[in-house]
Amino acid sequence: MLKHQLLLITVLFALSSNIYKAQSVVWLDKLDLSVATQGNGKPGVNTSVDGRKITIAGETFDRGFGTHAESSLLIKLNGKAKSFSAFIGLDDEMKGQNPAVEFEIYGDNKKLWSSGIMKLGDKAKPVNISLQGIKQLELIVTDGGNGPYYDHADWADAKFETSEGTKLITFNPISSIPYILTPKPSDKPKINSASVYGGRPNSPFLFRVAATGERPMTFSAKNLPDGLTIDSKTGIIIGKVDTKGTYEVVLNAKNAKGSASKKLKIEIGDRIALTPTMGWNSWNCFGHEVSADKVKRAADALVKSGLVNHGWNYINIDDSWQYNRDGKDPSYTGKMRDEKGYILTNSKFPDMKTLGDYIHGNGLKMGIYSSPGPWTCGGCAGSYGYEKQDAESYAKWGVDYLKYDWCSYGGVLDGLPENDPNKVSSLNFQGGGDLDKGVKPFKLMGNLLKQQSRDIVYNLCQYGMGDVWKWGDESDAQSWRTTNDITDTWASVKSIALAQDKAAPYAKPGNWNDPDMLVVGVVGWGNPHQSKLKPDEQYLHISLWSIFSAPLLIGCDLEKLDDFTLNLLTNDEIIAVNQDALGKQGVCLQTIGELRIYVKELEDGGKAVAFANFGREKVKMSYKDFKKLGITGKQIVRDLWRQKDIAKINSDKGNLALDIPAHGVSFYKFMSK
Numbered sequence: 001m002l003k004h005q006l007l008l009i010t011v012l013f014a015l016s017s018n019i020y021k022a023q024s025v026v027w028l029d030k031l032d033l034s035v036a037t038q039g040n041g042k043p044g045v046n047t048s049v050d051g052r053k054i055t056i057a058g059e060t061f062d063r064g065f066g067t068h069a070e071s072s073l074l075i076k077l078n079g080k081a082k083s084f085s086a087f088i089g090l091d092d093e094m095k096g097q098n099p100a101v102e103f104e105i106y107g108d109n110k111k112l113w114s115s116g117i118m119k120l121g122d123k124a125k126p127v128n129i130s131l132q133g134i135k136q137l138e139l140i141v142t143d144g145g146n147g148p149y150y151d152h153a154d155w156a157d158a159k160f161e162t163s164e165g166t167k168l169i170t171f172n173p174i175s176s177i178p179y180i181l182t183p184k185p186s187d188k189p190k191i192n193s194a195s196v197y198g199g200r201p202n203s204p205f206l207f208r209v210a211a212t213g214e215r216p217m218t219f220s221a222k223n224l225p226d227g228l229t230i231d232s233k234t235g236i237i238i239g240k241v242d243t244k245g246t247y248e249v250v251l252n253a254k255n256a257k258g259s260a261s262k263k264l265k266i267e268i269g270d271r272i273a274l275t276p277t278m279g280w281n282s283w284n285c286f287g288h289e290v291s292a293d294k295v296k297r298a299a300d301a302l303v304k305s306g307l308v309n310h311g312w313n314y315i316n317i318d319d320s321w322q323y324n325r326d327g328k329d330p331s332y333t334g335k336m337r338d339e340k341g342y343i344l345t346n347s348k349f350p351d352m353k354t355l356g357d358y359i360h361g362n363g364l365k366m367g368i369y370s371s372p373g374p375w376t377c378g379g380c381a382g383s384y385g386y387e388k389q390d391a392e393s394y395a396k397w398g399v400d401y402l403k404y405d406w407c408s409y410g411g412v413l414d415g416l417p418e419n420d421p422n423k424v425s426s427l428n429f430q431g432g433g434d435l436d437k438g439v440k441p442f443k444l445m446g447n448l449l450k451q452q453s454r455d456i457v458y459n460l461c462q463y464g465m466g467d468v469w470k471w472g473d474e475s476d477a478q479s480w481r482t483t484n485d486i487t488d489t490w491a492s493v494k495s496i497a498l499a500q501d502k503a504a505p506y507a508k509p510g511n512w513n514d515p516d517m518l519v520v521g522v523v524g525w526g527n528p529h530q531s532k533l534k535p536d537e538q539y540l541h542i543s544l545w546s547i548f549s550a551p552l553l554i555g556c557d558l559e560k561l562d563d564f565t566l567n568l569l570t571n572d573e574i575i576a577v578n579q580d581a582l583g584k585q586g587v588c589l590q591t592i593g594e595l596r597i598y599v600k601e602l603e604d605g606g607k608a609v610a611f612a613n614f615g616r617e618k619v620k621m622s623y624k625d626f627k628k629l630g631i632t633g634k635q636i637v638r639d640l641w642r643q644k645d646i647a648k649i650n651s652d653k654g655n656l657a658l659d660i661p662a663h664g665v666s667f668y669k670f671m672s673k
Contacts, residue, residue, distance in 0.1 A: 024161065024165075024166070026081075028155060029064060036067060037071065038071040038141075039070050039148045039491075043066070054156050055093070056087065061156035064086070064155050064157055067155070070148055070487070071141040073139045074136065074172065075139070076136060076170075077160075081131040081162045082132065084131055084160050085158070086156060086159070089153070099144070100120075101142065101143065102117050103139075104139075104141075104142060106137070107134040112129050141153040174536060175661070180563065183642075185212035186213065188213055191210065191251055191262040194581065195264060195265060195579075199267070199268055200269070200270065204398075205240055206365060207236070208237075208362075209236075209253065211235060213257065218232050218233065219253055219254075225247040265581070271509065272478060273510055273512070275578075276551045276552060277478075277553065279302075279316060280314065280554045284517055285528070285556055287319075287525040290319075292355050295359075298558050303362055307570065311579065314367050315367065316367030317349075319369050321348070324380050331346055334347070336381040341389045343386065352397040365401065366401070368402055371405045373406070377408075388448055392452070401456065402456055402457070404442065404445055404460055408428050411428040447476060458476060459514060469482065473511050478512065479551050482514060482515055483516055486519055489533070493540075498614070500513065500544075513585060518555055518556075521557065521565040543574065544610060546578040547577060548586060549600070571640070577669070580602050586608060586610070590625060593619075594613060594617075597610070608640070609629060609667075610665055611666040620658065621658050626651035633672055640668060
């Protein structure tokens with residue numbers, strides 16, 4: 001009898017073990033979520049992005065992964081997971097905003113499931129999918145089409161059914177180890193300035209010769225037009241030119257190790273910004289915490305770091321130099337305009353004219369920020385109804401650049417509601433694509449800026465609505481945003497890069513498509529952190545912005561430049577592609593799987609070619625389709641990042657070995673022999 005009882009117990013135990021084995025559960029929150037990439041904040045483990053209880057449409061959840069679009073989490077399954085289930089939705093902590101996202105699940109790079117567009121208040125949507133045979137899973141949250149603002153998304157009660165003892169591992173396939181490619185500049189002088197510069201007659205002229213080499217260094221210039229002088233110690237050229245015309249100038253730089261010269265064509269006429277703007281912007285670094293002191297320190301750092309010697313010369317103040325509508329911070333609280341309607345600066349910017357003089361004294365230029373609406377994106381005073389006064393203030397302060405951000409203008413398309421600006425939201429993007437109402441405020445300010453007694457580069461920040469590249473020039477603008485705001489994530493950089501070709505035909509000297517600022521170095525929008533882009537992704541980012549002829553605006557803390565970031569930003573051959581006088585934007589001429597090949601024609605007859613790998617696997621191949629790139633005959637191939645020739649090929653019958661890391665790039669210049 002005892003023997004039979006023991007046998008029965010053994011059978012029952014075996015059965016129960018098999019049931020347990022079939023129902024083994026691995027909770028997503030038990031995996032390492034820190035490797036996830038996302039648009040903002042840190043991955044929440046059993047919390048929202050802001051560290052609160054996960055709540056979707058009033059329903060709370062004890063477990064899950066709180067993230068922010070654009071978001072990606074990769075998990076190795078090795079074919080041992082049976083299913084994945086969760087409840088997904090936007091977190092209630094964003095009440096009062098208008099976020100929208102889409103959840104997607106990929107298995108072995110094939111889409112298994114998507115939620116469709118979800119908005120705040122939508123009931124948590126259940127997902128339950130089979131994972132039989134899947135080796136790698138990716139959980140993605142994308143922007144829902146209205147910008148990645150307030151997109152706090154939750155994978156609630158997320159779990160896997162697996163075989164017993166299965167270990168699931170989250171990972172990021174892209175190397176995080178920085179490596180430096182560009183050699184240090186020689187001690188001998190080398191002039192790195194663009195070869196063309198545009199100004200208008202009788203406008204204050206300011207140009208600093210960008211030159212590397214051992215200091216002290218002396219500068220001179222032959223054939224300067226009447227009205228201009230050069231400081232021999234600094235290389236800063238100032239003055240005014242009365243007469244329209246093309247002036248062929250020869251710049252010279254000399255130190256104890258040698259001398260260098262370079263031709264500079266000065267075009268005095270109707271067009272400015274003949275090459276893309278290069279400089280720094282405060283927003284991605286300081287956000288609302290910007291101040292005059294931080295701006296001065298940024299100007300000092302641009303010089304001290306040597307960035308100025310490579311052509312970086314704008315210091316642009318973004319949002320929050322004005323007074324704010326909310327009145328919570330005493331620094332931003334006060335009367336917004338004087339009796340005549342001229343805007344007043346907040347207490348962190350006590351004297352904008354003096355700040356401008358300080359920046360100009362370093363041979364640098366000053367930029368500023370506003371909105372055509374009554375409020376900026378951050379709730380500060382905008383220009384609506386006071387455009388003339390603001391344009392005059394900018395000229396008086398010595399402003400050289402204006403970023404004009406759509407923000408609240410959608411709330412005043414048909415006039416100010418009840419004549420009360422407080423009834424207008426700071427963020428209202430309605431109507432930006434309207435080719436009458438959406439264009440009107442930008443034309444108004446463009447005309448006023450052109451009437452001022454100085455050259456002010458005009459940047460339209462309206463996120464590409466209404467195909468702005470088709471009418472931006474008619475608004476007297478020199479550059480315009482083609483996209484929503486960038487974040488320091490691969491998903492953001494990739495999606496922006498892949499969307500640039502449609503605007504390329506409209507780029508030319510004085511007209512530039514702007515895919516937003518550079519997200520390298522210490523960024524954080526007031527919450528500083530090292531860029532989340534991996535090193536290979538940063539090389540690709542800089543390479544493509546260069547080949548796109550994009551404005552190059554550094555968004556990081558210039559006082560915290562590490563060697564890797566500084567090296568990225570001081571490769572003169574990469575910068576020369578961006579600043580090429582021909583002014584053509586590079587486009588993708590061939591796609592091979594996840595490899596996209598971008599080509600830009602250069603003034604000297606050469607071609608810059610970026611082999612950009614958007615995939616997660618290395619690309620290793622012998623490339624020979626040169627005719628598709630417009631390249632024929634014998635060519636010298638130069639690696640621009642390493643600044644050395646790597647091959648001499650006959651492109652009609654030869655090939656070029658490519659070995660490109662995942663999310664990486666090979667950036668070459670082809671020149672006929």
